[in-house]
Amino acid sequence: MTTTLESAIDDLWHRYDDGLTADDATDADRALLDEFLDELEAGAVRAATRTGDSLDSWAANEWVKRGVLLNFGLRGTERREYGGVGYYDVLPLRDTDDLEANGARNTPDGTVMRRGAHLGADAIMMSPSFVNVGAYVGDGTLVDSCDTVGSCAQVGDDVKLGANTLVGGVLEPVEDAPVVIEEGVSLGAGCRVTSGFRVGADSVVGENTLLTPRIPVYDLVEEEVVYGHLPRERRAFTRFVESSVSDHDLFEGGAYKPAVVATSVEEETLEATRREGALRE
Structure with missing residues (x-):
């Protein structure tokens, strides 16, 4: 077929x-x-x-x-x-008659799926939220209020997208892989994931973190700097590092640029994520 x-x-x-x-x-x-x-x-x-x-x-x-x-x-x-x-x-909006059969839920007044969007079994969409054409949202995943899942984005099973999170889409060029959020990831409120960035499985990302290939990820577990992806099983958050123009006359006190710091996922963080999952069951 x-x-x-x-x-x-x-x-x-x-x-x-x-x-x-x-x-x-x-x-x-x-x-x-x-x-x-x-x-x-x-x-x-x-x-x-x-x-x-x-x-x-x-x-x-x-x-x-x-x-x-x-x-x-x-x-x-x-x-x-x-x-x-x-x-x-x-394109019209997606028909939602199949959601009851697979256990998915979408709350009224503002949960919008465009034609060609996949919503997995037992997934939840809170209003208002939007899933665009070609996007894949896996089983048991929560799309919270004010979230957007962009065209062709791939979101795995048992993911939590915190409120006001943006998962960007990549439609052109066709050879570029879209944004990927692997299974078990938790993105805090206000996160932005763009430009084909890949978030590894079972990672926990702090609120208001921007993940994009142009911002370095300082992986303290492997002690290396990576671009374009967050390794699996990491706890990530934004910090600011000194910029190359920090000594410029216009930047009194120093200029800084954003960076993402990645550490190992702490047991208490994992336990909090498990409690979150229990609330959705």
Whole structure:
């Protein structure tokens, strides 16, 4: 099934690259795009997959990201309605009739999933929150109030996204892996994870921490500086380190830049995370 769908999406992408427009697209083309979105929602296809045990083994599925882009390139903007309010978009919102069967919950007045978003079994979405097209939210994961999960982002099982957390999306270029949050991660309120950053399993990230490839992670466990990922089983928080322009005349008292410090996950931190999980069961 997936191989056949991949081949069909690739063929449609070549036609689109050769000049196919939304006006030229056939009913069969649109049916293919709908089938593709159905498979994304079911979790049968994903925008990125892990090919090995390391954090570096996450790779983008380029054909999946092309399929998402085709849904924008070969559809027109339409007037739609949500909660009695009209809006204009290319994609409708996702049907949520399947949530009861898999034990997922979404609270009223502002939990929004765009077509093509996957929400796993026993997952919870608190309002207001938003999960974009192509995103994968794993089983038992909590998407708290004011959270955004960006297009094609991959969020694992039993993750906690604290209130007002942003998990960024990476849709283009298609060869770039999106943001990845592995299983068992807890992100504190106000965290931002962007630009394809990867957060290793069972890590706990402090409130208001920015994780992006441009900010160094000082891993005190392995005593090394890494970029673009937080190793697994770490406790991470923001600190400020001296900047290279710290002695500039305009910066009286020194200039500093953000850095992330990563230590081992303390037992009491793990225990608090387990209590959090118990409250959601």
